[in-house]
Amino acid sequence: MSVSTSAPESGVAVVTVDHAPVNALPVRGWYDLADAVRAAGRDPGVRCVVLAAAGRGFNAGVDIKEMQRDAGHGALLGANHGCAAAFSAVYDCEVPVVAAVQGFCLGGGVGLVGNADAIVAADDATFGLPELDRGALGAATHLARLVPQHLMRALYYTSRTATAAELHAHGSVWRVVPRAELRAAALELAREIARKDGTLLRLAKAAINGIDPVDVHRSYRFEQGFTFEASLSGLADRVRADFGRTETGGPR
Known part of the structure; x- marks a missing residue:
């Protein structure tokens, strides 16, 4: 598991997740990501944070295998609290956060980008919540920040999944570029933001968060309650097993 922070230019910090093979994060990974984003935002020399990922895709959500290895509910509780911490770190980051998204952005990935201030995406990026197929719930709070209400429900x-081009048409993705140009495009936007006064940017971030029509912390926590219910009742395990048989060609 690797979460690293770099400073490619003045005023900009890049927090990069690299957890092969698909950036599906274990519990510790979500907390490491939260810590890195919060630390970057607290740095007085930073005026914009770019959230990026290495590899084929941006984020594939939580590490389901970690939860399956746990005979109790510790991993489930850890994943839910860890996701909440990482999502909140992005939303509450003291400076604007630009998400640079390539490939798949699923589950917890939607939670991250849905709380970012701006999104730059590669033309191969796709966004979605496969939660119902995985016996889980959650992050509708964040998907609703990316697409209109009825589309969010249908997805x-x-x-x-929705493509980067579709999200761009809805206005939630700032720019769509070829994958090879993603980092440069994200840095270009971050650079423009970072030209502003740092103190004023922090005030602007706090002001914009303060006028949000939905409290993302409370609404996501509400969703998590239903995730716990599905898991504690055994429903989540049954759905995952059923989905696994379908994926391998077995009877449904």
Whole structure:
């Protein structure tokens, strides 16, 4: 597991997640990411944070295998608290956060980018919540920040994904570029933001968060309650097993 922070130019910090093979993060990884984003935002020399990932995709959500190895509920509780910490770190970061998204952005990935201030995406990026296929719930709070309400519901119920081009048409993605140009495009936007006065940017971030129509912390916590219910009742395990048989060609 690797979360690293770099400073490619004045005023800009890049927090990069690199957890092969698909950036599905274990509990510790979510907390490491939260710590890195918060630390970057607290740095008085930083005026914009770029959230990026190495590898084929931006983020594939939580590490399901970690939860399956746990006979109790510790990993489930850890994943839920860890995700909440990372999502909150992005939302509450003292300076604007630009998400640079390539490939798949699923589950917890949507939670991260849905709380970012701006999104730059590669033209191969796809966004979605396969939660119902995985026996889970959550992050509708964040998907609702990316697409209109009825589209969010349809995507959630079907586990389908939306492309970067589709999100750009809805206004939630700032720019779509070829994958090879993603880092440069994200840095270009971050550089423009970082030209502003640092203190004023921090005031602007606090002011914009303060006028949000939905409290993302409370609404996501509400969703998590239903995730716990599905897991504690055994429903989540049954759905995951059923989905696994379908994926391998077995009877449904």
